[in-house]
Amino acid sequence: MTEQQEAPSFAIEKLYVKDLSLEVPNAPEIYLERESPEVNIQLQTGVKVLGDGAYEVTLTVTVTAKLVEKTVFLVEVGQAGIFRVKNVPEDNLEPLLSIACPNILFPYAREVVSESITRAGFAPVLLQPVNFEALYAARAQQEQAGAEAGATAAASTDTIQ
Numbered sequence: 001m002t003e004q005q006e007a008p009s010f011a012i013e014k015l016y017v018k019d020l021s022l023e024v025p026n027a028p029e030i031y032l033e034r035e036s037p038e039v040n041i042q043l044q045t046g047v048k049v050l051g052d053g054a055y056e057v058t059l060t061v062t063v064t065a066k067l068v069e070k071t072v073f074l075v076e077v078g079q080a081g082i083f084r085v086k087n088v089p090e091d092n093l094e095p096l097l098s099i100a101c102p103n104i105l106f107p108y109a110r111e112v113v114s115e116s117i118t119r120a121g122f123a124p125v126l127l128q129p130v131n132f133e134a135l136y137a138a139r140a141q142q143e144q145a146g147a148e149a150g151a152t153a154a155a156s157t158d159t160i161q
Contacts, residue, residue: 010096011084015108018058019078022116026070031121037065037072039125043135047097053086057101061109063117063125075116079109095136102132 024030041063048056058080065072083101085093106129114124 006087008087008089009085010088010100012104013054013082013084015079015081015105017077017108017112018080019060019076020112020116021074021076022120023071023074024120025074026072030067030070030072033067033070033072035067037067040064040066041127043102043130045098045102047101050082053084055083055085055097055101057081057083057097057105059102059105059109061113061127063113063127065122065125073117073120073122075113075120077109077112077116079105079112081105098136099132102130106130106132 041061044060044062046058046060048058050056058078060076060078062074062076064074081101081104083097085096088096106127110127114126118124
């Protein structure tokens with residue numbers, strides 16, 4: 001069989017925490033506060049071509065909790081995976097890497113975020129499910145609007161309140 005006749009394939013080679021950072025800059029005084037902080041969540045995805053059909057996809061989740069101007073905590077998790085993709089049409093590759101792979105990585109990132117915050121002495125932050133397909137569509141629409149306006153838009157960070 002030639003490569004064109006082979007069926008498309010998608011495989012997970014490895015899932016891992018690529019980067020993890022936890023900061024509690026106002027400790028120990030912040031532990032005496034009784035108010036609930038405002039939590040801001042940002043998501044960012046990145047793809048790196050490794051060659052021979054292998055791609056590293058990284059989902060970076062940044063959770064920042066603040067009380068007025070004081071940072072309660074800041075957690076940043078880079079959950080990554082190596083994915084092997086073969087015989088997938090070029091126009092399907094970007095959605096696969098930008099939607100399916102982050103969907104696979106998100107539950108792992110959510111667990112690391114929650115556990116890190118708990119280990120820092122705070123109540124866990126449970127991230128709600130994310131619709132990566134909708135985020136991808138919105139980003140594509142932004143890029144198209146930017147291209148039509150003559151500007152180059154590269155929005156790869158999404159903020160969730």
